Amino acid sequence: MKFKILLLAVLSLGFFLNSCEDDNAIITVSETNPISLSELSVSMIELDPNNPANPAVTFNWEEADYGFPASENYDVIMASDASFTNPVVATSAAGATSATLSMNELNTIAGTVGIPPFEFNTLYAKVESSIGTQNGLPVSSNAIMFSVQPYFNYDFKDYFLVGNGTAADWNNNNNNPPLFRDAENIDLYTYTGLFTKGGGGFTDGRFKLLEARGMWQPQWGTTLSEPDDLIETSGEIAGNPTTQDSDPGRFGVTADGYYKFTVNFSSFTYSIEPYDASGATEFSSMTLQGSALTEDAVMMQLPFDSHIWYVNSINLAPGDVSFTTNTGASWGSDSSFSGSATEGGNAIPVIVQDDYEVWFNDLTGDYIMIPLNL
Known part of the structure; x- marks a missing residue:
């Protein structure tokens, strides 16, 4: 028995020493010579x-x-x-x-x-x-x-107002104003402008969002279905078919006036808050100017809201544009496709040629330029 114990002890010691030798082994790594990248078979x-x-x-x-x-x-x-x-x-x-x-x-x-x-x-x-x-x-x-x-991918989503609280009424193809997309957060959209309560009833002053004019789906609204969709100042959004098969409820306002509507498609939330437009300048004309145009383009004023300007279709080449008021002030930004322009700001870059739908909000400086063919 003593011999067996001694033999086990010797074997264990040998294993321990070998393990120590392995742990202390030094691996030398040398820098490789530059590898060769092959030329392509096509140029x-x-x-x-x-x-x-x-x-x-x-x-x-x-x-x-x-x-x-x-x-x-x-x-x-x-x-x-x-x-x-x-x-x-x-x-x-x-x-x-x-x-x-x-x-x-x-x-x-x-x-x-x-x-x-x-x-x-x-x-x-x-x-x-x-x-x-x-x-x-x-x-x-x-x-x-x-x-x-390369080709060009317009990877942004656009959303359009529809409803009797908006300029388009419940017509899905009536020059429906788009929401303005944030330049930094592509999931964040706002629309600051006039909303009407109409007849003042429960179903008046209502609106939803469409992803394409002329199509009722996809559409976005509140999580409460009609007729239980009470008018709330904030909450969660729902979409058919994104979040459900049935149509969502309606957003709404409680009185005629200017409001800031905000919707976040990453958190699926919205808010509506009153906006004071009482001291805003009333411009009589708005012109789109810049190197991206062959000639200046006169923008149309939305009859429903005098602070919203648009051009339904204009060809823009790579270059830049800015919004010029009847007072001679020039508004711009350094963000393509959408952003918030400021008076005296940089001209807005146009990075790809196409026919564009252009909208500008003179209350906030928000603008969006939607390519029609990309």
């Missing part, structure tokens, strides 16, 4: 908006050698200039020597680095290898270049 890529999931380009490169077997990290980096001044990581791969981007992915990258749509321009690509969870010892490959013609 010009025209991106297809009708097949966004189809492969657009495949990058191939050599495996990095850091001196011991490990899974390396690879980042495909792209930019609009050979110096990679504003680089973007297009995709990442672990332990692989190739990566493929779809039409939509390459289109997004092209837009991010500033390549304009509908024309060929040069993109630059390289691969950066690294190792470990902290991406240690990064080494860049050679750079390659190719031409790409």
